[in-house]
Amino acid sequence: MRKPISVAEAIERIMTWCQQVEEEYVSLEQCDGRILAQHIEATMPIPWFDRSPYDGYALSAEATAEASSSHPVLLEVVGTVGAGTVWDGLLTPKQAVKIMTGAAIPNGANAVIMVELTKEIDKEGKRFVEIKRKVSEGENIVRIGEDMKQGEVVVEKGTVIHPGIVAVLATFGYDRVPVMKKPRVAIISTGSELLQVYEPLEKGKIRNSNAYMLQAQVRRIGGEPILFGKVPDTFEHTLQVVQKALREADVVITTGGVSVGDFDYIPQVYEHLGAKLLFNKVAMRPGSVTSAAVFENKMLFGLSGNPSACYVGFELFARPFIKAMLGQSRRYLKREQAVLQKDFLKPNPFTRFVRARASHHDGLLYVEPVGKDKSNIVSSLVQANALLVLPGGTRGFQAGDRVDVLLFEDEGDDIWR
Numbered sequence: 001m002r003k004p005i006s007v008a009e010a011i012e013r014i015m016t017w018c019q020q021v022e023e024e025y026v027s028l029e030q031c032d033g034r035i036l037a038q039h040i041e042a043t044m045p046i047p048w049f050d051r052s053p054y055d056g057y058a059l060s061a062e063a064t065a066e067a068s069s070s071h072p073v074l075l076e077v078v079g080t081v082g083a084g085t086v087w088d089g090l091l092t093p094k095q096a097v098k099i100m101t102g103a104a105i106p107n108g109a110n111a112v113i114m115v116e117l118t119k120e121i122d123k124e125g126k127r128f129v130e131i132k133r134k135v136s137e138g139e140n141i142v143r144i145g146e147d148m149k150q151g152e153v154v155v156e157k158g159t160v161i162h163p164g165i166v167a168v169l170a171t172f173g174y175d176r177v178p179v180m181k182k183p184r185v186a187i188i189s190t191g192s193e194l195l196q197v198y199e200p201l202e203k204g205k206i207r208n209s210n211a212y213m214l215q216a217q218v219r220r221i222g223g224e225p226i227l228f229g230k231v232p233d234t235f236e237h238t239l240q241v242v243q244k245a246l247r248e249a250d251v252v253i254t255t256g257g258v259s260v261g262d263f264d265y266i267p268q269v270y271e272h273l274g275a276k277l278l279f280n281k282v283a284m285r286p287g288s289v290t291s292a293a294v295f296e297n298k299m300l301f302g303l304s305g306n307p308s309a310c311y312v313g314f315e316l317f318a319r320p321f322i323k324a325m326l327g328q329s330r331r332y333l334k335r336e337q338a339v340l341q342k343d344f345l346k347p348n349p350f351t352r353f354v355r356a357r358a359s360h361h362d363g364l365l366y367v368e369p370v371g372k373d374k375s376n377i378v379s380s381l382v383q384a385n386a387l388l389v390l391p392g393g394t395r396g397f398q399a400g401d402r403v404d405v406l407l408f409e410d411e412g413d414d415i416w417r
């Protein structure tokens, strides 16, 4: 007899065994999608020199104090400076330097006027710029540190590196980027009925779909999946491959063979290894037989063989564990309230996680169950972007009811509620 525990209790038992992975360095070109292992602190102010945001003329604002359309001011243009070059002299109040966007402000200048507001005039072989309005001190100058101040934490560790963060890393000269090592996650499919996806079908056999589904789920959260293929349902074969996986990976996930059938060997494998069983029954549907055990500080997840139960088991248990290994605080599926769009009248003796599609309309989140809801179903995983959570002990829900949903693609929550 197996004793069911709640999902919350199962998560708690797992999470106490979680250890963060080490960090490693990858090139800037390869860092997107990885998880930052250190805070990124501004090592200098950005920009680090005063610069012009426009093409125009750098000048001393005082010289334009009396300028108007009836009394234009003429300043002598003593040079031109483009981005990347520097005008070395010291500007006097009667002078201006033509300046381009991104160029450093010359010494002596304290404002820039846009080229559209000026006219350049040639007089006795000299260049002058005509200015018909007052320019204030500091106008059109991007100041040192305006973007980022020295010492400021710009990106926190644990953040998934996205294109904007790549830009910040390049700005500070990160040629190599400290990221969390990817946890190596072994994936073992058990089942004598399983075929390679390319093998011809035979009566009673099916293709191994769970392995590839799990591989994609592991990748989606930043882990490194390692496929250990499929094993026939014998104790020896199953034990052997689990032992090999324990040697080579940080986390071991098996699918199938975890229930009470004659050829379900995962419970015996845990026992033979002397692994510490954390649970072997969770009060939930699908995936009530989901199990977890610890061997030499490595987590073994025994997920159901049924595809939808396997998918849900991964998202509820393996996902937060792997994300925590990666140092991410938002490790749990994001939970939100939504309006149910269709009746779901089945009673829920255990907490039920229904594959569903959530979508926003006019600021409200709506959710509807998708496809067939049995745990052996694959097709409903196509449309699902969320799980509808129907608490154990409830009798059924009607369209219009407020329900909880867990969102697959969201950044996630810090806590399991």
Ligand SMILES: Nc1nc2c(c(=O)[nH]1)N[C@H]1C(S)=C(S)[C@@H](COP(=O)(O)OP(=O)(O)OC[C@H]3O[C@@H](n4cnc5c(N)ncnc54)[C@H](O)[C@@H]3O)O[C@H]1N2
Pocket (backbone or CB within 6 Å): 189, 190, 191, 193, 194, 206, 207, 208, 209, 210, 211, 255, 256, 257, 258, 259, 260, 261, 264, 286, 287, 288, 289, 303, 304, 305, 306, 307, 309, 375, 376
């Ligand atoms: N007497 C009982 N029988 C069952 C119970 C129960 O409580 N009492 N629970 C049922 C439920 S619910 C589930 S879920 C399954 C869980 O079984 P296992 O985790 O042991 O998985 P298997 O028996 O190995 O396989 C179940 C099902 O999934 C198919 N499968 C397995 N691996 C794959 C794969 N890699 N890719 C695609 N499909 C796979 C397999 O062929 C079976 O049809 O137990 C119920 N029975």
Ligand code: MOO
Pocket (backbone or CB within 6 Å): 284, 285, 286, 287, 288, 289, 290, 304, 306, 309, 375
């Ligand atoms: O473990 Mo089964 O998927 O509960 O239906």
Ligand SMILES: [Mg+2]
Pocket (backbone or CB within 6 Å): 256, 257, 258, 259, 260, 261, 264, 305
């Ligand atoms: Mg079975």
